[in-house]
Amino acid sequence: MGDWCSRCYRRNSNCAAGISVLRIDDSKEINHPKSTEGVGEIGYLPVSKKMKKTTLLRKKYPEFVYENYSYKFKNGNFLISFYFSIKPDLKFKTDIVLKNIPQKKIETIDEPTLENLVFHLGLIEMLNYWKLTCSPKIFIESGNLSTEGKRFLRKIISKGMGQYFYENKIDFTRRGFLKIETNPQKRIYRASKIEADSRKILIPIGGGKDSIVVLESEKSKAKKIGIFLFNPKTPQRKVAKISKIKEIIVAQRKIDPRLFELNSKGYLNGHVPFSAFLSFLTLLAAYIFQYPKVAFAWEKSANEPNLKYKKRWINHQWSKSSEFEKIFNEYRKRFLVQNISIYSPIRNLSDLEIAKIFSQFTQYHNAFLSCNNAYKISAKRPKWCLKCPKCLFVFSVLYPFLEEKNLIKIFGKNLFEDRSLLPFMLKLISKKEKKPFECVGTKKETILAFSLALKQAKKRNKIPFLLKKFEELHIKK
Numbered sequence: 001m002g003d004w005c006s007r008c009y010r011r012n013s014n015c016a017a018g019i020s021v022l023r024i025d026d027s028k029e030i031n032h033p034k035s036t037e038g039v040g041e042i043g044y045l046p047v048s049k050k051m052k053k054t055t056l057l058r059k060k061y062p063e064f065v066y067e068n069y070s071y072k073f074k075n076g077n078f079l080i081s082f083y084f085s086i087k088p089d090l091k092f093k094t095d096i097v098l099k100n101i102p103q104k105k106i107e108t109i110d111e112p113t114l115e116n117l118v119f120h121l122g123l124i125e126m127l128n129y130w131k132l133t134c135s136p137k138i139f140i141e142s143g144n145l146s147t148e149g150k151r152f153l154r155k156i157i158s159k160g161m162g163q164y165f166y167e168n169k170i171d172f173t174r175r176g177f178l179k180i181e182t183n184p185q186k187r188i189y190r191a192s193k194i195e196a197d198s199r200k201i202l203i204p205i206g207g208g209k210d211s212i213v214v215l216e217s218e219k220s221k222a223k224k225i226g227i228f229l230f231n232p233k234t235p236q237r238k239v240a241k242i243s244k245i246k247e248i249i250v251a252q253r254k255i256d257p258r259l260f261e262l263n264s265k266g267y268l269n270g271h272v273p274f275s276a277f278l279s280f281l282t283l284l285a286a287y288i289f290q291y292p293k294v295a296f297a298w299e300k301s302a303n304e305p306n307l308k309y310k311k312r313w314i315n316h317q318w319s320k321s322s323e324f325e326k327i328f329n330e331y332r333k334r335f336l337v338q339n340i341s342i343y344s345p346i347r348n349l350s351d352l353e354i355a356k357i358f359s360q361f362t363q364y365h366n367a368f369l370s371c372n373n374a375y376k377i378s379a380k381r382p383k384w385c386l387k388c389p390k391c392l393f394v395f396s397v398l399y400p401f402l403e404e405k406n407l408i409k410i411f412g413k414n415l416f417e418d419r420s421l422l423p424f425m426l427k428l429i430s431k432k433e434k435k436p437f438e439c440v441g442t443k444k445e446t447i448l449a450f451s452l453a454l455k456q457a458k459k460r461n462k463i464p465f466l467l468k469k470f471e472e473l474h475i476k477k
């Protein structure tokens with residue numbers, strides 16, 4: 001199974017390849033295009049010509065503008081809209097709604113802080129659209145940033161979009177690659193403070209094992225826990241229900257459908273720093289709902305990069321790394337809110353250690369789901385795709401700690417018996433292969449997971465195919 005589609009030069013997991021696929025964000029069916037309409041000469045080009053494609057797009061679209069934002073409370077909901085454009089002729093709008101805010105909380109809100117947090121959220125949201133053309137200039141017409149603010153944004157782009165630069169063969173390290181200008185007429189805000197009980201913790205739940213471990217471990221420490229759900233689907237809702245937590249804060253985002261249209265016409269696509277977006281959004285929710293702490297599930301292995309490109313490390317999980325956490329909190333303290341901290345209680349745990357803890361929480365075993373293809377199979381009934389590195393990785397870290405039959409109940413089959421997953425196993429464990437662009441553990445700990453799984457299988461006297469292969473490669477060497 002190769003990484004790239006030979007028709008559209010997108011990664012397999014993102015490729016429509018002539019069939020319609022389901023986009024996660026807006027649940028719309030999009031068809032793979034047959035023409036290069038809209039981008040003329042720069043439609044579908046071989047990988048070797050990707051650089052030329054970017055050059056042409058950057059020339060045709062010289063400036064990206066973060067034009068404006070608006071926000072209001074309506075019927076207990078907080079409605080936000082962001083307006084972006086790419087000169088000369090592209091316009092976009094994102095809508096976000098934060099639901100069910102009690103009136104007494106609305107009354108305590110400080111308007112300048114709210115505006116500042118909304119403005120900053122737009123700085124991350126804009127990257128979804130900027131990536132279409134990689135325009136050489138970003139003009140932030142809607143607001144102003146300090147020197148530190150500009151430096152912070154630049155870092156989020158250069159580190160958080162590393163995978164996008166690598167996959168599109170963009171030289172982001174050369175001088176003058178990106179100019180960022182802000183509006184000097186606008187105010188630069190300083191950080192404010194909130195009044196809140198320090199034992200209240202807000203926990204974003206993605207539906208995977210890591211956030212469940214955070215939720216259960218923080219339960220004993222906190223006086224009150226709230227759950228934050230972003231664009232919630234069935235697994236997140238199930239996890240929230242099982243947790244018995246009462247305060248569930250929900251945010252929904254509607255991305256401009258024009259984005260998907262342009263992607264399907266061959267404009268640039270790729271990974272954006274989603275956890276950075278979620279950090280700003282959760283900070284806003286924590287401010288409105290008065291939580292002084294936000295506990296993310298950012299594990300130790302998020303610090304390990306995938307590969308080197310243009311002499312820089314590229315890390316799919318950078319916006320979950322210690323580096324991001326540190327610079328985010330430094331910036332937050334000075335320019336956003338002084339006393340709402342973002343942290344990760346599982347920062348020192350490896351994926352394997354997290355899997356061991358998670359194996360105890362049997363009540364969640366039939367609810368959790370962290371395969372990124374799950375919603376492409378069915379938006380209403382998402383399930384493990386059983387054909388990706390992430391599915392194999394989660395299966396392998398849980399294998400040492402669960403009965404094989406219980407693991408098969410969760411996934412629907414024994415993934416170690418699937419011969420077609422051998423290339424993914426190699427990508428997860430071999431030093432010669434690049435680690436997949438997925439939220440998976442370090443190679444060292446995946447090797448340890450496979451070793452422990454092999455031991456277990458030997459005890460049962462039945463060694464599945466992938467573990468036999470692993471034994472050949474690692475033990476008998």
Ligand SMILES: [Zn+2]
Binds near residue numbers: 371374384389390
């Ligand atoms: Zn999968």
